[in-house]
Amino acid sequence: xxxxxxxxxxxxxxxxxxxxxxxxxxxxxxxxxxxxxxxxxxxxxxxxxxxxxxxxxxxxxxxxxxxxxxxxxxxxxxxxxxxxxxxxxxxxxxxxxxxxxxxxxxxxxxxxxxxxxxxxxxxxxxxxx
Numbered sequence: 662x663x664x665x666x667x668x669x670x671x672x673x674x675x676x677x678x679x680x681x682x683x684x685x686x687x688x689x690x691x692x693x694x695x696x697x698x699x700x701x702x703x704x705x706x707x708x709x710x711x712x713x714x715x716x717x718x719x720x721x722x723x724x725x726x727x728x729x730x731x732x733x734x735x736x737x738x739x740x741x742x743x744x745x746x747x748x749x750x751x752x753x754x755x756x757x758x759x760x761x762x763x764x765x766x767x768x769x770x771x772x773x774x775x776x777x778x779x780x781x782x783x784x785x786x787x788x789x790x
């Protein structure tokens with residue numbers, strides 16, 4: 662049996678661009694992709710905290726250190742510059758793998774700069790998020 666679990670999360674990133682005429686995907690600062698362990702072209706889920714939209718797309722790499730989070734193509738209807746989003750990737754694990762697995766949780770500031778990286782949600786944060 663496989664369990665689908667959170668693999669990585671970019672928490673409360675700010676959308677910097679919304680490009681309707683682009684082919685598709687979500688461009689993400691390469692430094693953030695590396696920190697989270699999200700691969701280019703990997704499927705991601707985006708949860709828009711600002712407007713409640715939830716959608717699936719794939720990640721593409723933006724310039725390292727740019728702070729870019731650009732929602733492109735049809736998904737541009739679901740996010741606008743300034744929106745706060747949570748970007749997640751998931752992985753399927755066996756029961757044995759699940760026993761020792763820890764996700765990568767990357768927390769960013771209002772400029773999409775990393776402020777901390779964790780492998781678990783602290784109990785006091787769980788009630789506030």
